[in-house]
Ligand code: HEM
């Protein structure tokens with residue numbers, strides 16, 4: 001734990017080639033975030049009747065925003081995991097670069113299918129909607145969209161398999177990397193990295209999740225050309241949500257590595273590994289793969305035990321966050337004499353966004369609640385809460401950490417003075433508008449709204465403007481920083 | 497109190513608790529204290545906090561799952577009124593649109609094309625219940641209307657370009673034998 005205080009440890013320095021690929025990841029993620037947020041604003045403005053959009057275009061933009069955000073947040077979170085995991089196990093830079101290339105290819109296919117092929121079947125591509133558009137988009141457009149997903153999925157799978165190889169090479173097997181040998185007894189190796197525990201969990205769940213997604217995609221593609229190979233809509237729905245839930249959920253578990261690694265450096269207090277920590281991650285590995293039936297609570301024909309499991313495991317998956325991750329972060333800063341710089345603020349915000357955001361999520365996983373909240377704005381309310389105010393701040397914290405080296409602590413940049421408050425205040429107002437809409441039974445994914453719902457939409461639009469303004473300030477600063485100082489990174493910084 | 501009011505109140509309490517916890521810790525972050533003593537205290541607090549959440553979770557799960565909120569799907573429901581519902585892009589067809597309050601209604605919901613969701617909005621515009629409409633399956637929903645009036649059905653599962661206009665209405669008449677006013 002000796003280097004817990006050192007802000008820029010030597011083993012994190014990037015070799016020139018690593019730095020190039022890492023920069024591609026970060027710059028792409030930031031630019032796409034700004035673009036996708038703007039598309040989100042377009043949706044909100046259209047719902048608020050401040051902008052006129054044909055329904056077909058609305059749903060295309062909605063599909064682009066959903067798929068674009070999910071893919072990009074995964075890309076950014078993957079960069080966080082790579083950045084820290086490579087200190088402990090040898091990761092291949094070529095595979096990391098290949099993931100990026102396949103992502104760009106997939107993104108191009110997806111954007112083409114949406115804006116040229118007019119595909120508007122939503123990012124969750126619920127069978128049989130992609131091949132049942134009533135003439136709005138062609139079978140080919142739907143298939144190109146799914147091929148885009150496949151390309152991105154293959155890229156991520158390569159990354160996880162490479163990481164799996166590296167972790168197994170170093171620790172013998174995945175169970176030991178997760179620290180399962182210390183769950184019940186034994187002295188935990190204090191040097192066992194939390195990053196390896198978290199990384200291993202993600203490797204396990206996302207390898208499985210991505211394979212399930214690939215099965216669903218290949219089945220859907222085959223069905224598109226051979227409609228006689230009919231799929232069962234309920235089976236397809238199970239596969240799609242198992243994949244979709246795991247993939248988006250795993251982004252948090254990748255990005256949170258930034259909190260484990262960076263927070264103790266800013267608080268100056270060690271953040272040791274512990275038995276509850278290992279339990280939390282072992283349990284989360286199981287929960288992430290098994291809670292997805294909470295997406296199917298309104299499918300009454302599902303086996304009822306599966307729905308009960310969906311409700312109870314959703315409750316249970318709050319425990320690791322409330323009692324270990326967020327709790328641990330709070331104990332780490334409590335009376336620590338915290339040095340408040342922008343990365344530190346973003347890390348704390350991310351813990352708040354995650355812990356608070358899962359409150360409405362867990363409430364909605366109650367079958368009785370889901371009967372009146374399912375597919376209302378309550379749902380974008382809770383997931384934007386922990387994505388916009390949870391995952392993004394984790395990613396941004398690492399980005400600022402990287403570009404702010406050498407900055408004197410007394411200097412407070414525009415990002416810190418203006419960007420940060422605008423981001424969290426705008427973000428909170430933005431997600432509350434969704435939650436309030438859900439409370440008023442405002443449906444999600446509606447191109448046109450009743451007059452009674454417009455106030456929520458307009459309040460959301462104004463808040464979104466604030467978030468986007470903040471994001472522009474952040475992006476300018478980070479991209480500038482990344483492009484300006486390519487040379488010094490290879491040289492290990494003595495730290496401050 | 498409507499379901500939404502309960503849900504809103506519980507969520508607000510939860511959000512307030514999390515927010516207060518953060519505000520408290522942040523207000524203390526600038527001070528310093530002996531790490532060894534803090535670490536001991538934090539472990540004790542965590543133990544209490546963990547068990548409190550477990551008890552709360554079990555209590556709420558028990559209270560909300562018993563009786564089970566979804567009717568049995570594979571045995572007859574024997575409701576006094578039944579409605580067959582079919583969703584298709586982008587309209588609903590209901591076997592009847594005149595129902596009575598006070599006695600249970602069984603809705604047998606299916607779809608002839610893609611996934612839809614059959615959501616019932618009360619005359620004030622709040623969702624009272626919903627179920628998915630799926631090709632190849634029939635979801636049976638049981639509901640007893642308390643309040644007479646015009647109810648609106650909206651589709652709540654995205655089903656293509658006219659998803660948001662896929663709606664219909666039905667009437668619920670006051671209970672025949674002077675039930676509740
Ligand atoms: C300023 C920022 C943002 C704005 C204005 C915005 C706006 C929106 C709007 C209006 C919707 C459609 C809501 C509806 O169902 O009617 C939506 C959906 C969605 N958003 Fe965002 N959003 C923002 C940030 C994000 C972020 C950061 C993420 C993820 C990292 C994200 C992921 C999604 C997803 C996955 C959907 C679901 C799409 C669907 O229902 O098919 N959004 N957003």
Ligand SMILES: [Cu+2]
Pocket residue numbers: 611612613651652653654655656659660662
């Ligand atoms: Cu619909």
